[in-house]
Amino acid sequence: MTDVALDLIPVWSVILGIGVFFYVLLDGFDLGVGMLYGFAPEASKDLLMNSVAPIWDGNETWLILGGVGLLAVFPLAYAIIIPAVYFPILAMLLGLIFRGVSFEFRFRQPHVRRFWNGGFAVGSAVAAFAQGAVLGAMIQGFKVSGRNFAGTSFDWLTPFSVFTGIALMLGYGLLGACWLILKTEGDVQAWARRMGRIAFIAVLIAIGVVSVWTPLMDAGIAARWFSWPNIVGLAPVPLITLAIAYGTWRALNGDSQAGPFAGAMGLFLMSYIGIAISLYPMLVRPVYTLWDAASAPSTQVFLLIGTLFLLPVIIMYSAWSYWVFRGKVRGDMGYH
Amino acid sequence: MAGTRPAMTVRQRSRLPKPFLQLSPSVHVRPPDPSLAQPRSARGQPVHLDPLFLSRLQWSWVIAWHIMLPAFTVGLASYIAVLEGLHFFTREEIWFRISGFWTRIFAVSFGMGVVSGIVMPFQFGTNWSRFSDATANVLSPMLGYEDLTAFFLEASFLGVLLFGRKLVPRWAHFFAALMVAGGTLMSSFWILSTNSWMQTPAGYKVVDGRFFPVDWLAIIFNPSFPYRLAHTVTAFYITTGFVVLGVGFYLLRRDKSPEEARRMVRMALDLLIVLVPLQMLLGDAHGLNTREYQPTKLAAIEGVYDTEKPDALSLFGIPDDAAARLDDAVRIPHLGSLILTHTWNGEVRGLKEWPRTDWPPVWPVFFGFRVMVGIGLLMLATAITGWVLRLRHRLFEAGWYGRLCQFTLPLGFVAVIAGWVTTEVGRQPWTVFGLMRTANSVSPSLTGGDVLASLLLYMAVYLIMFPTGILFMAGIVRGGVPGEPEPQQPIEGLQPKTPVTGPAE
Numbered sequence: 001m002t003d004v005a006l007d008l009i010p011v012w013s014v015i016l017g018i019g020v021f022f023y024v025l026l027d028g029f030d031l032g033v034g035m036l037y038g039f040a041p042e043a044s045k046d047l048l049m050n051s052v053a054p055i056w057d058g059n060e061t062w063l064i065l066g067g068v069g070l071l072a073v074f075p076l077a078y079a080i081i082i083p084a085v086y087f088p089i090l091a092m093l094l095g096l097i098f099r100g101v102s103f104e105f106r107f108r109q110p111h112v113r114r115f116w117n118g119g120f121a122v123g124s125a126v127a128a129f130a131q132g133a134v135l136g137a138m139i140q141g142f143k144v145s146g147r148n149f150a151g152t153s154f155d156w157l158t159p160f161s162v163f164t165g166i167a168l169m170l171g172y173g174l175l176g177a178c179w180l181i182l183k184t185e186g187d188v189q190a191w192a193r194r195m196g197r198i199a200f201i202a203v204l205i206a207i208g209v210v211s212v213w214t215p216l217m218d219a220g221i222a223a224r225w226f227s228w229p230n231i232v233g234l235a236p237v238p239l240i241t242l243a244i245a246y247g248t249w250r251a252l253n254g255d256s257q258a259g260p261f262a263g264a265m266g267l268f269l270m271s272y273i274g275i276a277i278s279l280y281p282m283l284v285r286p287v288y289t290l291w292d293a294a295s296a297p298s299t300q301v302f303l304l305i306g307t308l309f310l311l312p313v314i315i316m317y318s319a320w321s322y323w324v325f326r327g328k329v330r331g332d333m334g335y336h
Numbered sequence: 337m338a339g340t341r342p343a344m345t346v347r348q349r350s351r352l353p354k355p356f357l358q359l360s361p362s363v364h365v366r367p368p369d370p371s372l373a374q375p376r377s378a379r380g381q382p383v384h385l386d387p388l389f390l391s392r393l394q395w396s397w398v399i400a401w402h403i404m405l406p407a408f409t410v411g412l413a414s415y416i417a418v419l420e421g422l423h424f425f426t427r428e429e430i431w432f433r434i435s436g437f438w439t440r441i442f443a444v445s446f447g448m449g450v451v452s453g454i455v456m457p458f459q460f461g462t463n464w465s466r467f468s469d470a471t472a473n474v475l476s477p478m479l480g481y482e483d484l485t486a487f488f489l490e491a492s493f494l495g496v497l498l499f500g501r502k503l504v505p506r507w508a509h510f511f512a513a514l515m516v517a518g519g520t521l522m523s524s525f526w527i528l529s530t531n532s533w534m535q536t537p538a539g540y541k542v543v544d545g546r547f548f549p550v551d552w553l554a555i556i557f558n559p560s561f562p563y564r565l566a567h568t569v570t571a572f573y574i575t576t577g578f579v580v581l582g583v584g585f586y587l588l589r590r591d592k593s594p595e596e597a598r599r600m601v602r603m604a605l606d607l608l609i610v611l612v613p614l615q616m617l618l619g620d621a622h623g624l625n626t627r628e629y630q631p632t633k634l635a636a637i638e639g640v641y642d643t644e645k646p647d648a649l650s651l652f653g654i655p656d657d658a659a660a661r662l663d664d665a666v667r668i669p670h671l672g673s674l675i676l677t678h679t680w681n682g683e684v685r686g687l688k689e690w691p692r693t694d695w696p697p698v699w700p701v702f703f704g705f706r707v708m709v710g711i712g713l714l715m716l717a718t719a720i721t722g723w724v725l726r727l728r729h730r731l732f733e734a735g736w737y738g739r740l741c742q743f744t745l746p747l748g749f750v751a752v753i754a755g756w757v758t759t760e761v762g763r764q765p766w767t768v769f770g771l772m773r774t775a776n777s778v779s780p781s782l783t784g785g786d787v788l789a790s791l792l793l794y795m796a797v798y799l800i801m802f803p804t805g806i807l808f809m810a811g812i813v814r815g816g817v818p819g820e821p822e823p824q825q826p827i828e829g830l831q832p833k834t835p836v837t838g839p840a841e
């Protein structure tokens with residue numbers, strides 16, 4: 001199996017990392033719009049829905065890429081982590097089902113409209129929470145025996161994972177609000193700015209809490225960040241995060257259209273990088289590194305060839321479909 | 337175990353690919369622990385709380401619902417692409433209206449296909465983690481390519497197909513329809529290749545109880561794949577054809593959009609008269625292939641326990657696994673040999689040639705197959721009758737035929753499910769045929785309570801979602817084909833209608 005001299009793990013880690021990050025950003029804002037939908041004034045509900053209707057399916061496709069990519073490149077991690085988070089995954093899938101079909105069902109059946117309105121909001125919230133909880137579980141680590149998960153289906157459930165679940169809900173809420181600022185105008189936009197500011201403050205607190213809690217929970221992670229000379233090398237991460245936060249706050253309060261969304265994406269990027277720094281090179285904490293969990297080199301090569309060719313094409317036509325639906329969503333064009 | 341199964345290898349498998357021959361599976365894959373292959377009740381757990389049994393139930397539940405949507409959306413996507421093409425090239429508005437009508441139905445079914453599909457790859461991890469760990473090196477790139485070549489394509493162009501009518505030029509809309517249809521076919525290609533590899537594994541080697549790729553072409557184009565792909569995609573087109581036929585006649589009976597409805601009926605009959613007979617030929621070829629590579633499945637399909645030469649065809653009977661015989665059989669001498677070996681006195685091997693632990697449950701396989709074939713025959717009769725009437729110019733006058741076609745509308749779905757039950761249950765007790773047992777595939781950390789809870793939730797959610805969706809589509813059908821399309825006004829800024837406006841509310 002060692003006929004491939006080149007170590008592809010770094011390449012794949014970057015590709016998957018970017019794939020998952022795309023997912024978090026894209027489905028993040030549309031799950032966020034879903035949650036905000038629950039609080040939105042009745043008159044603006046259609047507009048909110050229409051702002052994501054043509055693109056949500058494409059966004060969720062990145063989730064499949066994440067899941068299948070993990071299976072393909074790090075099958076051992078897939079086989080340990082996914083059963084370990086059995087219930088969060090279940091909750092996420094059921095949440096995504098409800099919110100996915102609401103797009104269609106809600107519009108056509110006025111008498112059950114309220115049910116699917118609720119399904120859209122609650123489904124989005126449940127999916128967001130579940131994803132955050134999975135992230136928390138990955139930071140906590142898993143009980144492993146050989147190539148199998150050896151704990152119970154409730155090991156993931158700790159105050160920390162519940163907190164990361166809530167934190168991700170808030171984060172997605174922020175992304176969603178910023179997306180709405182970009183896509184709407186007038187009253188709806190003003191409302192979105194208000195929601196955005198609330199979410200922003202909550203997100204900032206959540207980032208702070210996780211940044212303190214994680215190193216307290218794990219000495220290795222604390223050493224990674226606070227030992228000399230890492231502390232100097234890594235100092236830019238929190239500093240840049242603070243700078244972005246400041247910019248985002250300004251944009252939320254000013255009248256910038258795209259600024260808040262860009263800022264929110266920046267905050268996600270910095271948090272993502274922060275988590276990656278904490279975990280690297282472990283994938284299944286505390287036992288398996290990226291390299292231990294990897295699939296056969298020939299599997300990786302075979303998939304890489306196609307991926308390097310297809311991913312740019314996918315990004316191009318996804319961008320095209322976003323471009324077709326560019327600009328503000330207009331109320332008078334929507335459902336009456 | 338290893339010692340008890342030389343029968344597996346030598347004489348039955350003369351034409352199998354090499355690795356298959358050389359591997360005595362029980363040696364290379366985790367030796368199947370005989371106790372794992374037994375029902376767990378024997379080990380002190382009540383069957384209904386056995387995580388293995390419940391995981392199988394859950395898998396069957398989610399895949400069976402999911403497969404019905406591809407069965408419809410693969411065909412419908414191609415149909416819409418054809419309609420869009422007709423409109424693009426002939427510029428006749430009527431094609432545009434028919435396409436708009438079906439696009440609305442497509443939007444609902446596709447939405448359900450997507451959400452039920454996202455569930456599927458996660459099932460491998462949640463409930464079948466040992467299977468995932470063992471097979472990932474071989475199977476995962478195929479699932480990966482399905483995502484990269486199919487799902488992204490479908491999803492990205494779907495938005496344009498559904499909402500973009502007024503936002504993009506006509507050719508781009510047609511192009512989007514083609515891409516969505518192409519995506520569904522790519523998806524069928526990869527997922528059926530995956531499934532076929534589990535039926536007839538090839539191109540791999542086994543190291544430490546895990547499969548490793550040796551030859552990618554052999555893996556993708558494994559022995560049963562061409563047959564399964566052709567047979568399944570044809571099944572999907574036929575399923576859609578019968579839906580279009582039934583809906584066309586329904587609209588005619590209700591006197592809604594008669595011109596559009598007649599065109600639907602004619603198009604459906606054109607398709608069916610070709611594909612239904614073709615499907616039978618493909619099914620026959622598929623069966624011969626199964627005989628060669630999965631003889632235990634074939635024996636179960638035929639209900640043959642004792643090797644027979646010549647083999648009689650059992651039209652009907654009641655399989656009794658405990659006594660290992662087919663009760664009350666209605667048999668036609670020589671026909672079995674004729675169909676299965678294409679010779680008068682060919683031999684068909686019975687299940688007793690294999691150890692009992694390698695038998696699939698015969699009952700579902702036997703009846704699943706008969707339901708499918710029975711429906712195939714019914715479909716053939718329907719298509720031929722339609723053509724006879726059509727050639728006599730009585731197609732739209734004979735009211736009984738219209739009513740018959742409404743009855744045949746859902747038959748494709750039943751045949752698809754029955755066919756898959758035959759295929760999948762017939763593969764048991766293996767997930768990777770002859771190599772890895774289902775009992776050794778399940779996630780070890782799950783308790784019966786865990787799986788029971790998730791199964792009940794899946795059941796509840798699916799029982800809300802699918803009936804709602806079906807009612808919904810029925811509502812769209814009842815509304816008929818909407819009249820003249822709105823004039824194509826230029827639009828500033830954005831946003832078309834809602835996800836495709838439904839009938840007036």
Ligand code: HDD
Pocket residue numbers: 057060061064399402403405406407409410446449450451452453454455456457486487488490491519520521523524525527528568
């Ligand atoms: C022969 C066809 C076929 C079969 C056997 C299956 N599927 Fe499927 N699947 C499709 C054909 C298809 C499709 C027609 O391409 C769908 C329907 C709607 C869609 O998006 O694509 C789809 C949807 C779909 C989606 C959502 C795609 C999206 O978001 O656009 C996923 C993740 C899967 N499937 C995965 C699976 C898995 C893991 C299966 C089996 C174990 C499976 N499918 C069986």
Ligand code: HEM
Pocket residue numbers: 391392393395396399400403464467527528530531534753756757760761764767774777
């Ligand atoms: C195409 C990819 C597919 C894969 C990778 C796959 C995989 C599996 C696996 C791992 C099992 C073993 C678990 C079990 O016994 O339940 C199984 C069984 C089963 N599958 Fe599939 N399957 C596929 C397609 C389908 C489809 C399209 C159907 C259609 C309905 C289907 C129906 C079933 C059924 C009914 C069983 C249960 C058999 C039994 O328990 O005796 N499968 N399949």
Ligand code: HEM
Pocket residue numbers: 563564565567568570571572574575615616618619620622623626630633708709710711712713715748751752753754755756758759
């Ligand atoms: C009378 C004609 C038919 C014959 C002889 C036939 C034969 C077969 C056979 C032998 C199998 C099992 C293959 C295996 O080993 O996995 C099968 C599976 C299947 N059949 Fe048919 N079939 C017929 C008609 C139909 C029709 C009309 C449909 C649906 C419209 C259909 C849909 C399927 C499906 C979906 C499967 C499972 C997928 C597969 O393995 O290909 N079949 N068929």
